Amino acid sequence: MSHVVIIGGGFGGLYAARTLKSTDVQVTLIDRRNFHLFQPLLYQVATGWLSPADIASPLRAVLKRQRNVQVLLAEALDIDVTNRRVILKDGSVSYDTLIVATGARHHYFGHTQWEQFAPGLKTIEDATEIRRRILSAFEAAEREADPEHVRSWLTFVIVGGGPTGVELAGTLGELAQDTLRQDFRHINPAESRILLVEGADRILPTYAAELSAKATAALARLGVSVHTGATVTDVQPDAVIIRRNDQSEHIPTRTVLWAAGVQASPLGRILATATGVELDRAGRVMVAPDLSIPNHPYIFVIGDLAHYRNQQGQPLPGVAPVAMQQGQYVAELIQQRLRGQTPPPFHYQDRGSMAIVGRAEAVADVRGRRFSGFLAWLAWLFIHLMNLVEFENRLLVVIQWAWNYFTRNRSARLITGEPPSSTVVNVKQ
Amino acid sequence: MSHVVIIGGGFGGLYAARTLKSTDVQVTLIDRRNFHLFQPLLYQVATGWLSPADIASPLRAVLKRQRNVQVLLAEALDIDVTNRRVILKDGSVSYDTLIVATGARHHYFGHTQWEQFAPGLKTIEDATEIRRRILSAFEAAEREADPEHVRSWLTFVIVGGGPTGVELAGTLGELAQDTLRQDFRHINPAESRILLVEGADRILPTYAAELSAKATAALARLGVSVHTGATVTDVQPDAVIIRRNDQSEHIPTRTVLWAAGVQASPLGRILATATGVELDRAGRVMVAPDLSIPNHPYIFVIGDLAHYRNQQGQPLPGVAPVAMQQGQYVAELIQQRLRGQTPPPFHYQDRGSMAIVGRAEAVADVRGRRFSGFLAWLAWLFIHLMNLVEFENRLLVVIQWAWNYFTRNRSARLITGEPPSSTVVNVKQ
Numbered sequence: 001m002s003h004v005v006i007i008g009g010g011f012g013g014l015y016a017a018r019t020l021k022s023t024d025v026q027v028t029l030i031d032r033r034n035f036h037l038f039q040p041l042l043y044q045v046a047t048g049w050l051s052p053a054d055i056a057s058p059l060r061a062v063l064k065r066q067r068n069v070q071v072l073l074a075e076a077l078d079i080d081v082t083n084r085r086v087i088l089k090d091g092s093v094s095y096d097t098l099i100v101a102t103g104a105r106h107h108y109f110g111h112t113q114w115e116q117f118a119p120g121l122k123t124i125e126d127a128t129e130i131r132r133r134i135l136s137a138f139e140a141a142e143r144e145a146d147p148e149h150v151r152s153w154l155t156f157v158i159v160g161g162g163p164t165g166v167e168l169a170g171t172l173g174e175l176a177q178d179t180l181r182q183d184f185r186h187i188n189p190a191e192s193r194i195l196l197v198e199g200a201d202r203i204l205p206t207y208a209a210e211l212s213a214k215a216t217a218a219l220a221r222l223g224v225s226v227h228t229g230a231t232v233t234d235v236q237p238d239a240v241i242i243r244r245n246d247q248s249e250h251i252p253t254r255t256v257l258w259a260a261g262v263q264a265s266p267l268g269r270i271l272a273t274a275t276g277v278e279l280d281r282a283g284r285v286m287v288a289p290d291l292s293i294p295n296h297p298y299i300f301v302i303g304d305l306a307h308y309r310n311q312q313g314q315p316l317p318g319v320a321p322v323a324m325q326q327g328q329y330v331a332e333l334i335q336q337r338l339r340g341q342t343p344p345p346f347h348y349q350d351r352g353s354m355a356i357v358g359r360a361e362a363v364a365d366v367r368g369r370r371f372s373g374f375l376a377w378l379a380w381l382f383i384h385l386m387n388l389v390e391f392e393n394r395l396l397v398v399i400q401w402a403w404n405y406f407t408r409n410r411s412a413r414l415i416t417g418e419p420p421s422s423t424v425v426n427v428k429q
Numbered sequence: 430m431s432h433v434v435i436i437g438g439g440f441g442g443l444y445a446a447r448t449l450k451s452t453d454v455q456v457t458l459i460d461r462r463n464f465h466l467f468q469p470l471l472y473q474v475a476t477g478w479l480s481p482a483d484i485a486s487p488l489r490a491v492l493k494r495q496r497n498v499q500v501l502l503a504e505a506l507d508i509d510v511t512n513r514r515v516i517l518k519d520g521s522v523s524y525d526t527l528i529v530a531t532g533a534r535h536h537y538f539g540h541t542q543w544e545q546f547a548p549g550l551k552t553i554e555d556a557t558e559i560r561r562r563i564l565s566a567f568e569a570a571e572r573e574a575d576p577e578h579v580r581s582w583l584t585f586v587i588v589g590g591g592p593t594g595v596e597l598a599g600t601l602g603e604l605a606q607d608t609l610r611q612d613f614r615h616i617n618p619a620e621s622r623i624l625l626v627e628g629a630d631r632i633l634p635t636y637a638a639e640l641s642a643k644a645t646a647a648l649a650r651l652g653v654s655v656h657t658g659a660t661v662t663d664v665q666p667d668a669v670i671i672r673r674n675d676q677s678e679h680i681p682t683r684t685v686l687w688a689a690g691v692q693a694s695p696l697g698r699i700l701a702t703a704t705g706v707e708l709d710r711a712g713r714v715m716v717a718p719d720l721s722i723p724n725h726p727y728i729f730v731i732g733d734l735a736h737y738r739n740q741q742g743q744p745l746p747g748v749a750p751v752a753m754q755q756g757q758y759v760a761e762l763i764q765q766r767l768r769g770q771t772p773p774p775f776h777y778q779d780r781g782s783m784a785i786v787g788r789a790e791a792v793a794d795v796r797g798r799r800f801s802g803f804l805a806w807l808a809w810l811f812i813h814l815m816n817l818v819e820f821e822n823r824l825l826v827v828i829q830w831a832w833n834y835f836t837r838n839r840s841a842r843l844i845t846g847e848p849p850s851s852t853v854v855n856v857k858q
Binding site: 033034058064074090091124135142180184186412 | 519553564612
């Protein structure tokens with residue numbers, strides 16, 4: 001029986017595996033992690049709203065009844081195109097058809113030394129680390145005597161005004177203004193300074209301009225100040241330097257969060273070396289109209305690792321719906337090939353884009369119709385929950401959401417891992 | 430105003446703080462962590478049933494409306510009895526009355542080198558580490574070709590047949606027999622070998638003998654074999670050696686969990702040095718009838734760090750109800766002293782003891798009446814949930830419990846942290 005190997009259990013890989021359910025092929029899904037991560041809600045783990053397990057489904061549980069799929073917990077290091085084998089960290093696995101869906105990581109435009117001071121948000125561990133830093137900053141401020149240091153602990157800088165940056169800034173604003181309101185005795189969390197730094201002339205630059213304006217206003221109500229046309233020129237342990245209108249500004253802060261720039265998974269470069277396929281500047285693979293690699297009809301690249309242009313010549317954004325549709329498309333293509341058919345090129349059905357700004361505030365652009373406010377937030381919630389409930393156990397997230405919404409509670413604000421570093425020597429009483 | 434300092438936000442410290450609510454004192458609660466941990470359910474995190482946030486309440490959230498309490502996220506290193514100051518890792522805080530409630534850690538009877546191979550279960554990090562090891566063992570077995578190695582990955586040894594060991598073994602049995610039943614393609618998790626090793630002649634030695642027998646039978650139904658009268662003589666990376674009836678047995682296993690023996694917090698020894706108070710063999714402080722340190726009426730020790738004998742001369746067990754009642758007692762004593770009264774000695778009201786064995790199976794001893802089976806399980810559930818709902822947001826745990834009960838689901842079975850080590854070189858297909 002033909003063997004389809006899928007590397008990556010994100011939206012693309014998982015949807016490919018599920019769509020191959022009643023197909024006469026053997027499927028092996030390889031992932032380094034034992035769970036599928038619902039990345040669009042990762043910022044909610046980072047701000048203590050949801051628990052890691054609320055947005056992660058064990059891959060084996062999701063696929064347990066699909067008897068033609070085996071899950072392999074392993075790391076793919078290389079692809080031997082000639083012998084059709086995926087080289088793992090410990091072993092190898094041969095394929096007839098290969099689907100590479102290993103996604104992207106954030107990157108620092110050549111400044112990898114910034115990562116230690118400005119973590120990005122791609123994994124569960126990233127999210128709990130960011131949660132630790134945010135909560136520890138409030139704790140350090142509570143214990144700090146010097147007002148200038150208090151100010152620096154209560155200053156949060158988010159770099160990148162795309163959906164992730166906007167969502168992080170908005171929920172951080174809510175945390176400071178609302179959730180933590182009564183928690184401290186020496187500081188007022190509502191006096192936190194939250195800056196959202198964006199290089200373009202408006203946040204959410206891929207959205208309509210009116211939605212950017214709405215989002216900016218909604219963020220302002222949550223105490224977030226937006227700095228557009230500003231680029232980060234340095235990140236230090238206790239400050240960030242931003243440049244704007246040819247002026248440099250030194251902003252003392254202990255918490256910088258990185259939501260700018262993505263870099264495709266290293267398997268992109270490996271595929272380029274092995275097949276000669278072109279990569280774009282972010283390391284994404286320039287795929288053929290059927291998402292295969294030119295001259296390698298049995299290797300497909302989907303999701304954030306693929307560079308694919310729509311009919312208007314625009315590259316598709318790195319969002320879950322693109323990956324899901326590409327996974328389904330490739331699975332259907334494999335089925336059609338088994339029947340001797342040649343399918344039409346991939347076509348992305350854009351059902352709109354949305355970003356959440358706060359507790360009951362979002363912006364949405366659905367086929368040219370623009371919403372904002374509570375209605376957009378409800379739409380966002382509905383669409384995300386519909387996606388979530390596809391997997392087992394997701395009804396609980398809905399309950400948790402509703403509960404948190406009505407109680408304004410964030411029960412998951414745990415500081416785990418390393419304790420905060422602090423140089424405080426006197427305790428206020 | 431008089432300043433009461435409480436070290437430790439466990440059951441003892443937290444109940445003391447809450448009972449001081451409408452008292453005319455200032456309270457400072459010091460803890461290294463920013464949350465109260467509901468330790469009796471920790472084993473459920475270790476087996477992927479609940480998320481860490483489900484059993485942890487942020488201390489600031491629990492105490493936010495109690496304006497006479499401040500929470501201090503700090504580590505207490507020493508106590509300067511002469512000047513009435515608690516020395517922190519970074520600073521110090523002075524007290525008029527001190528309540529030390531820093532609990533206990535597991536210990537290895539002098540074999541600290543065993544800890545790396547046999548983690549204990551006291552913290553959230555312990556629980557996620559144990560969860561990682563258990564789930565990774567099944568993953569490694571799935572990929573292993575050598576049947577002997579498969580067998581060793583599927584062998585789990587739990588050392589210590591008290592309530593924690595019994596609960597761990599029972600839920601691990603359920604995980605193997607039930608939850609993971611359909612998850613793998615090359616192994617059958619139900620063939621796992623789960624051993625519970627206890628030095629005494631029966632498990633749950635502090636319970637009535639008939640309950641020990643009931644628990645043993647219930648564990649057997651979950652595939653757990655109980656080895657009593659057996660002591661561990663060595664723990665190695667890939668085996669455990671147990672001694673029983675003067676015979677040594679070498680058991681190949683990759684997963685050993687430690688649920689035997691506790692050692693009091695190091696603050697016990699510090700108090701002994703500073704005040705001359707006696708310690709018992711486990712390092713617990715031998716407190717006066719009012720839980721103070723003899724000749725130091727303003728220093729109290731409560732919970733797992735205290736050694737207190739009931740009227741029958743039996744030391745009280747290290748369980749949550751004892752700590753809660755001691756916290757309340759000391760808080761009330763402080764109130765009475767403010768009114769010039771001298772309270773009677775502490776008296777523990779034993780409301781019974783319970784251990785859960787499986788999904789719908791428990792043993793309970795309530796004032797001499799012994800239950801087992803589903804009824805005991807319901808009683809256990811009710812009592813724990815009543816305790817949980819005292820804190821914010823705990824209704825969700827009830828919902829999650831009910832959900833998991835009816836769906837037999839464990840959504841929190843995430844492997845986070847380090848990936849499993851593996852020496853496998855061939856992938857089965």
